[in-house]
Amino acid sequence: MKTKDFKKIEVIDLFSGVGGLTYGLRKSGLSVLAGLDNDVSCAYAYEKNNKAKFISTDISKFNFRELNRIYSKGSIRVLVGCAPCQPFSSHAFKLHKNEKDKRWNLLDHFVRGIKIVKPDIVSMENVRGVTKTDIFKNFVSELIKLDYSVDWKVVYAPDYGVPQNRSRLILLASKLGNITIPQKTHERNKYVTVGDVISELPKINAGETSKQDYLHQAKRLEPINHKRISQSRPGGTWRDWDQSLLPNCYKKNSGQTYTSVYGRMKWDDVSPTITTQFTSYGSGRFGHPEQNRALSIREGALLQTFPVNYDFGNFSASKICRHIGNAVPPQLGIVIGKEIYAHVKIYGK
Numbered sequence: 432m433k434t435k436d437f438k439k440i441e442v443i444d445l446f447s448g449v450g451g452l453t454y455g456l457r458k459s460g461l462s463v464l465a466g467l468d469n470d471v472s473c474a475y476a477y478e479k480n481n482k483a484k485f486i487s488t489d490i491s492k493f494n495f496r497e498l499n500r501i502y503s504k505g506s507i508r509v510l511v512g513c514a515p516c517q518p519f520s521s522h523a524f525k526l527h528k529n530e531k532d533k534r535w536n537l538l539d540h541f542v543r544g545i546k547i548v549k550p551d552i553v554s555m556e557n558v559r560g561v562t563k564t565d566i567f568k569n570f571v572s573e574l575i576k577l578d579y580s581v582d583w584k585v586v587y588a589p590d591y592g593v594p595q596n597r598s599r600l601i602l603l604a605s606k607l608g609n610i611t612i613p614q615k616t617h618e619r620n621k622y623v624t625v626g627d628v629i630s631e632l633p634k635i636n637a638g639e640t641s642k643q644d645y646l647h648q649a650k651r652l653e654p655i656n657h658k659r660i661s662q663s664r665p666g667g668t669w670r671d672w673d674q675s676l677l678p679n680c681y682k683k684n685s686g687q688t689y690t691s692v693y694g695r696m697k698w699d700d701v702s703p704t705i706t707t708q709f710t711s712y713g714s715g716r717f718g719h720p721e722q723n724r725a726l727s728i729r730e731g732a733l734l735q736t737f738p739v740n741y742d743f744g745n746f747s748a749s750k751i752c753r754h755i756g757n758a759v760p761p762q763l764g765i766v767i768g769k770e771i772y773a774h775v776k777i778y779g780k
Contacts, residue, residue, distance in 0.1 A: 439506045441502050441507065450477040471487040484501075511554040558600065583600060693713060696717070
């Protein structure tokens with residue numbers, strides 16, 4: 432194999448979780464050295480699947496000089512991260528901007544790390560709501576002051592091969608040269624769909640676990656929810672039900688427009704955004720397209736684009752769901768990683 436004529440690319444992943452972004456970056460050809468997160472329960476899956484060191488730490492108190500001892504001398508340094516996005520979610524943002532939330536200023540600590548590590552390239556992924564905040568505007572401003580070329584955009588995940596109705600912020604910054612957000616990889620008529628991803632899995636009932644795969648397990652349903660999903664059609668709403676099955680809030684005028692829960696997915700469409708509650712029928716439009724149940728853990732992981740052999744460890748179902756729902760979809764990591772690789776190939780000689 433011909434030796435590359437550009438420097439080695441090394442990545443450290445802040446707010447890494449169980450390694451969705453790390454896994455994608457590695458699949459794109461980048462070397463990820465370590466991931467940092469304050470949730471020690473993420474350590475097993477991160478290290479088991481990614482051959483990288485997990486550092487359990489509170490980023491707000493972390494001494495970033497320690498990262499300078501991890502990077503190799505002379506390498507292209509890349510610092511990436513997806514700060515916890517709950518404070519910036521559309522739901523939280525509509526209710527209040529809770530700037531007392533400890534997670535609110537994690538982007539400021541990301542900037543602190545950038546100033547100490549002085550990476551050649553920075554990548555940040557987050558929910559679209561963060562772009563409305565002064566904290567994000569300050570983040571971009573600080574990068575520009577530090578002489579980074581910066582590009583950011585709110586992208587639609589299906590355009591990049593993620594089978595979810597999900598919009599995310601992607602930011603790239605480089606000291607090597609002008610860097611841009613990746614171009615779309617999928618046209619609308621070529622989106623990866625729910626059917627493409629989960630239609631071949633064994634059928635299971637609510638409350639059942641597949642004998643072939645312990646993660647292919649579905650929550651049991653209360654009798655009334657079983658009746659509701661039985662009357663639900665793919666892509667429909669609670670308006671498909673008998674009047675007797677409606678929750679009281681939907682019988683009021685104020686609840687008439689709220690259609691984002693208690694729904695079935697469609698085989699030929701993308702799924703809703705996979706959250707930490709994706710196995711709960713009443714927490715979103717997480718009903719299986721045909722079977723009378725919500726998504727299984729395995730189905731949620733696949734829709735998040737984790738490979739079927741990703742080892743999430745021997746944790747409770749609720750904890751694994753939290754790990755999956757909080758993760759950056761690995762497919763986004765692949766797209767971001769390929770863009771970084773191509774950029775370094777041009778400017779990193």
